[in-house]
Amino acid sequence: MEKDKGFIKLSRRFFSNIMWxxxxxxxxxxxxxxxxxxxxxxxxxxxxxxxxREVVYNRGQYPASIRFLAKRWQWSEKKVRSFLEHLRKExxxxxxxxxGINIITLCKYDEYNDAGTTKDTNxxxxxxxxINSLKEEWAQLRAQLAAQPTNNHPPQSEFSxxxxxxxxxxxxxxxxxxxxDISLNNQKKENTPNGVSKKDKLSSPSLxxxxxxxxLMEYYNSTFKNKLQQIKSMxxxxxxxxxxxxxxxxxxSIRTAFNLVLQSPFLLGGNDRNWKCxxxxxxxxxxxTKILEGxxxxxxxxxxxxxxxxxxxxxxxxxxxxVREAAAxxxxxxxxxxxxxxxx
Numbered sequence: 001m002e003k004d005k006g007f008i009k010l011s012r013r014f015f016s017n018i019m020w021x022x023x024x025x026x027x028x029x030x031x032x033x034x035x036x037x038x039x040x041x042x043x044x045x046x047x048x049x050x051x052x053r054e055v056v057y058n059r060g061q062y063p064a065s066i067r068f069l070a071k072r073w074q075w076s077e078k079k080v081r082s083f084l085e086h087l088r089k090e091x092x093x094x095x096x097x098x099x100g101i102n103i104i105t106l107c108k109y110d111e112y113n114d115a116g117t118t119k120d121t122n123x124x125x126x127x128x129x130x131i132n133s134l135k136e137e138w139a140q141l142r143a144q145l146a147a148q149p150t151n152n153h154p155p156q157s158e159f160s161x162x163x164x165x166x167x168x169x170x171x172x173x174x175x176x177x178x179x180x181d182i183s184l185n186n187q188k189k190e191n192t193p194n195g196v197s198k199k200d201k202l203s204s205p206s207l208x209x210x211x212x213x214x215x216l217m218e219y220y221n222s223t224f225k226n227k228l229q230q231i232k233s234m235x236x237x238x239x240x241x242x243x244x245x246x247x248x249x250x251x252x253s254i255r256t257a258f259n260l261v262l263q264s265p266f267l268l269g270g271n272d273r274n275w276k277c278x279x280x281x282x283x284x285x286x287x288x289t290k291i292l293e294g295x296x297x298x299x300x301x302x303x304x305x306x307x308x309x310x311x312x313x314x315x316x317x318x319x320x321x322x323v324r325e326a327a328a329x330x331x332x333x334x335x336x337x338x339x340x341x342x343x344x
Contacts, residue, residue, distance in 0.1 A: 060109030
């Protein structure tokens with residue numbers, strides 16, 4: 001029958017509603033629905049301690065004893081056994097007790113929880129409603145883009161000033177407090193056994209680097225206060241990563257990288273996972289390079305979001321094409337009937 005086709009989209013929050021959780025004796029239909037919603041949804045196995053036993057169960061499985069289900073459904077244990085036996089005979093479930101705990105497996109679980117269950121429900125939707133919905137969503141996207149900051153500079157802390165952007169002439173005391181110093185002015189000139197100056201042999205990647213890591217930590221924490229997770233210590237791994245990035249791109253790159261992170265909604269949590277970068281992530285070689293190259297500038301969205309937006313654009317294009325074709329067809333009909341003049 002036609003009414004048996006398609007799906008009803010039911011949020012799992014329904015099973016947290018007070019109406020579902022009210023004390024009552026379950027019907028057979030409610031008990032079956034309870035098994036479906038209680039079975040593990042994720043594809044990865046789950047390990048759990050139940051009754052002092054370590055139990056592992058997979059997607060579509062539900063570890064539950066007869067006594068537990070009887071209490072949950074307010075049935076007798078005999079009625080639970082009879083109900084589960086009926087489901088087994090109908091090929092709806094299987095059960096086993098290999099780990100000392102009864103594990104129920106739903107035979108057609110993927111049919112009840114298919115990611116594409118909404119496909120059939122979209123058919124026949126009124127085209128005007130789709131257009132209006134698309135217009136509203138695009139309006140929201142435009143509003144979000146317009147609301148994003150375009151000039152979000154980090155605070156000019158002492159560290160950022162020492163990266164080469166102080167105005168005027170620095171005093172001797174200021175220079176002594178520089179957080180990054182890769183100068184060779186005080187390096188002693190020594191000769192190699194071949195008589196070649198060691199100073200002449202040094203290339204930029206091997207310059208002697210002196211970094212005030214506490215100052216860098218203070219600069220990072222003040223720059224990203226209330227935006228990213230703060231750091232409390234500069235570990236050896238962090239120091240090594242910082243030195244490597246300075247060797248690659250120079251001291252100015254740190255200030256540039258921090259500026260770019262501040263201007264990236266994606267790196268500050270504006271993504272579908274609410275993920276945020278942190279100090280360690282920024283100073284990884286591949287990430288640091290991508291930041292400097294502008295890969296995270298502007299609004300960055302996930303692959304799923306990109307696919308969704310592309311589908312929306314395709315829908316709008318399809319609607320526009322259909323409207324144009326219908327208008328052209330109607331015009332030809334009117335011209336044929338002599339109601340309007342033909343276009344020369």
